[in-house]
Amino acid sequence: GAGVSQSPSNKVTEKGKDVELRCDPISGHTALYWYRQSLGQGLEFLIYFQGNSAPDKSGLPSDRFSAERTGGSVSTLTIQRTQQEDSAVYLCASSWDREKAFFGQGTRLTVV
Amino acid sequence: QKEVEQNSGPLSVPEGAIASLNCTYSDRGSQSFFWYRQYSGKSPELIMFIYSNGDKEDGRFTAQLNKASQYVSLLIRDSQPSDSATYLCAVKRAGGFKTIFGAGTRLFVKA
Numbered sequence: 001g002a003g004v005s006q007s008p009s010n011k012v013t014e015k016g017k018d019v020e021l022r023c024d025p026i027s028g029h030t031a032l033y034w035y036r037q038s039l040g041q042g043l044e045f046l047i048y049f050q051g052n053s054a055p056d057k058s059g060l061p062s063d064r065f066s067a068e069r070t071g072g073s074v075s076t077l078t079i080q081r082t083q084q085e086d087s088a089v090y091l092c093a094s095s096w097d098r099e100k101a102f103f104g105q106g107t108r109l110t111v112v
Numbered sequence: 113q114k115e116v117e118q119n120s121g122p123l124s125v126p127e128g129a130i131a132s133l134n135c136t137y138s139d140r141g142s143q144s145f146f147w148y149r150q151y152s153g154k155s156p157e158l159i160m161f162i163y164s165n166g167d168k169e170d171g172r173f174t175a176q177l178n179k180a181s182q183y184v185s186l187l188i189r190d191s192q193p194s195d196s197a198t199y200l201c202a203v204k205r206a207g208g209f210k211t212i213f214g215a216g217t218r219l220f221v222k223a
Contacts, residue, residue, distance in 0.1 A: 033210070042116075042200065042215035043156070056209040091155055099144055099204065101211060103155040 002026075004104035006092050012110045013082055021077040021107045025094030032075050033093045033101060034067060043091065049075060050098075082111045113138050116214035118201050124220045131188040133217050135201030138182065143206035145177055147186045150198045150216065160186060191221040 005024040013019050025032050034046040045059040049069045060066070064083075069075040079086055089108050093101035117136050125131045133147075144163055148156035162168045162175040162184070174187040184203075188195055198216040 035213075043202075043213040045210045045212065048209040050209075059210070098209070100146070100158050100161060102158070105155050 004092055004094050004102055006090075006104035006107050008107060009105060010108045010110075012112060015084060015111055016081055018078065018080045019082055019109065021079075021090050021092075021109070023075045023077070023092030023094075023104060025073065025075070025092070026096075026102055027073075029094035029096050029102070030072060031095040031098045032069060033095070034075070034077050035091045035093065036088045037091060037106075038088045046077070046090075079109075082109075084111045087111045114214070115139060115212045116201055116203055118199075118214035118217045120215060121218040122220050123217055124222060125191050127191060127193060127221055127223050129191050129221075131191045131195065131219055131221070133186040133188075133199050133201075133219065135184045135186075135214055136182055137184070137201075137203045137212075139203065139205055139212075140179075140182065141205045141208075142179075142182075142203040144204040144211075145175070145184045146202040146204075146211065147173075147175060148200040148202060148213075150200060152197070156200055188219075191219075193221045193223045195219060196221050 007022045032049040035043040048056040051072045064080045067077045089106040091106045093103045147160040150156045160175040168175045172189045176185045200216045201214040202211045204211045
């Protein structure tokens with residue numbers, strides 16, 4: 001596609017429910033990143049994919065968070081048993097050179 | 113100490129002035145340096161990158177890097193109201209996977 005596409009754009013969920021966030025990177029970009037941005041804060045790194053493997057998942061906050069990437073393309077970030085502190089904008093980015101990142105519009109997650 | 117530090121601002125400059133945004137980083141192994149612009153409610157957009165000491169100019173933007181001082185800056189000449197945004201400094205370690213972002217500096221350009 002022309003850009004990084006994320007869905008849904010907004011998600012409101014009840015505390016304790018599981019959510020899945022989807023990212024469709026720019027075609028041909030082998031590197032894919034997930035970041036989280038809380039209100040008024042900078043970007044917090046979550047996980048990096050090169051192809052389908054995740055050599056750096058050091059930013060995942062807890063074992064409630066997991067991510068996968070299939071076919072070297074689409075990635076899903078899953079948050080189990082959501083908590084209110086998980087509320088944030090989840091941003092996906094892709095890159096062809098592991099340097100310059102192109103971001104999607106993000107998924108705004110609200111846990112109530 | 114945060115890995116990437118920026119003054120949160122807001123930095124307010126009049127239209128037509130030079131806006132100077134500063135960033136320091138702690139990891140001496142950092143090799144790649146980026147400036148992203150983020151409009152309110154939007155996602156970050158890459159506007160400049162620099163790898164070598166010195167200045168790099170692109171239109172109204174100049175990135176400056178001083179590895180010895182672990183300092184990177186962004187100058188915006190002839191600032192316009194449309195430049196009003198949060199500017200995120202980001203660094204990446206040589207051979208590393210992740211890019212570390214600062215919390216950003218809010219810039220207001222007054223017409």
